[in-house]
Amino acid sequence: VNVLIIVFTEMRDKLRKWREDNHRNSEQIVDVGEELINEHASKLGDDIWIIYEQVMIAALDCSRDDLAWTCLQELKKQFPGSQRVKRLAGMRLEALEKYEDASKQYDSILQDDPTNTAARKRKISILKAQGKSAEAIRELNEYLEQFVGDQEAWHELSELYINEHDYGKAAFCLEELMMTNPHNHLYCEQYAEVKYTQGGLENLELSRKYFAQALKLNNGNMRALFGLYMSASHIAASPKVNATVKKANVKYAAWATNQINRAYQVTKTNQLPVEELLLRSS
């Protein structure tokens, strides 16, 4: 019996860790959560409600509608009239592709509480799921006008813009994210990549700077290192630059090459051909 108890606490703690870290490992969550709910429901106490929510979302990801339905029923019984549960019901309708019904569900939440951000964001994801990206972009813009501080939304918008190849606006969104999270190297790197894609001498210079910033924030960001190398070499190769700028950029590119070599020295020799290919293409 002792062994079973140990396993139970381990499962519950794993679920909690995944919940707190916002992991989306839905299959694992479904496996662990289903067993927890079926076998150990009584031992969970009040934790069970949040586990129901976590497992339900994971079940929707894995197309396990039976499991999702049971979780939803339990939550509805315990919290009738809760907006959080209504949102989960809406998500289930979304998973079943009943977008009209889901939309109506979210509208009813918004009628009760116009400040409910979760419902508004779900409506936008419905548009995205239906492939109506232009509408999704428009709705998301309106949402962001009201809720300027929602970082998740800014990131989503930047992704949508990148898909539409509207790099200028994507850069704007990433700038918002960089301001609110100045120490996040990933935003710097993404911004640099967008600027690099936009092209043009000024943007290349900006991208090189932001790749460098990303590297400064995290020395191990290989993408940024490669990006630094590529942007520096492109600027150096461009006919419009003067000699000093060219010299500086050649120096940057050489330094980047050095660092790349150093990084890949620890790996096995079969990495070598790839590395040589990349260096040769400059």
Added chain:
Amino acid sequence: MAPELLLDSNIRLWVVLPIVFITFLVGVIRHYVSILLQSDKKLTLEQVSDSQVLIRSRILRENGKYIPKQSFLMRKFYFNNQEDGFLKNTKRKVVPPSPMTDPSMLTDMMKGNVTNVLPMILIGGWINWTFSGFVTTKVPFPLTLRFKPMLQQGIELLSLDASWVSSASWYFLNVFGLRSMYSLILGQDNGADQSRIMQEQMSGAAIAMPADTNKAFKAEWEALELTDHQWALEGVEEELMSRELDLDGMFSKELPTGIF
């Protein structure tokens, strides 16, 4: 100088300790009652939106140096422009919610009074009536004579040192003293925290002040006008290349897989 009075140890057993218990239990009950009577504070969409805009403007001022100069100027222009800058031109209808006219504020005040002030008065009076006529305890520091009528409610001795206090004052001491106990047991932000509530009442319409968004906008506008853009990335390449990258631990371990 004052004569050392020796108090009956019964006083300790039957007065001091019961008052502590009573105060504590009443506090706990007050906490749960306040939870039951809590009314939801509904924020309007406009309030939420405005507070976020103010945060964004502040972030722009503080972290604007991480984005390119052009982008910073673009945003500053959006906020502060003469003709249609957001901070300059948005006027919100400010209705200062006075306690008398705003019904929800009124009920909140009533509830606050009922849960906090009323029990204090009632129980204080009851303790005074029950445990009267004798000295309860001595405060460790000397007090002037002016405190005598206040702290020695029921004891008619002119020569008694003001440091000896009656049970009513012991009760009030408890009310404030047990505050830290409440934090320990009920967690922060509990409804039994008397002094915190009185502080809130004293800062009065401080909760109503966020409604004065116009002033907040004006303050942000001024602050933003003064902000300049000092690009943090000026010498970033030189800083980066001044030393070798720290590549320890890269590509050296397998990524973990599996459930457990």
